[in-house]
Amino acid sequence: DAGVIQSPRHEVTEMGQEVTLRCRPISGHNSLFWYRQTMMRGLELLIYFNNNVPIDDSGMPEDRFSAKMPNASFSTLKIQPSEPRDSAVYFCASSYGGLSYEQYFGPGTRLTVT
């Protein structure tokens, strides 16, 4: 298995632009998670899906952030409009079930908003 796949690996954009991050979970996993990691705040859970349904989005910072999971093999995290404070590494992870099972993380997308 190729593991969790994220794209792009690096994204540099200007403030105000729309950013879309993509994730393909491991085949057969039914839970998908989006995280953000910064030096100031560490690793934060933004949102997670179970069987393609958003379960908890309380970690999403504000309305500029949205996430979708149209099918079991694909998810997007969108930021519109982006701001410099959104600069971070965004990780996607998947697992066989819920929060209390081993999660497999992707390599991350490093986002820089100038």
Added chain:
Amino acid sequence: GESVGLHLPTLSVQEGDNSIINCAYSNSASDYFIWYKQESGKGPQFIIDIRSNMDKRQGQRVTVLLNKTVKHLSLQIAATQPGDSAVYFCAENMNYGGSQGNLIFGKGTKLSVKP
């Protein structure tokens, strides 16, 4: 990028020695705990987990100890190797086995192994 940020606690050990990484968790209702390892430029990688009905669990070269009385979790690595150099995170969840909950990660400890 970030020019000001957290200074992670750092543990420096000699190759071959045992390492102990500590974590204080916040919620007495948490019933599931997990340790992750993150190497530079990579995503976190699962090491070992433990449920609140246990106080010790062993894996290959790693042992996790849970002290619910003082809300403390530790990760012991036996015969530490250079490849163990990484940042180690503990995480807690309050709803083991359920689909709900809130997985909270600690800030991490940087382990540096000297050859």
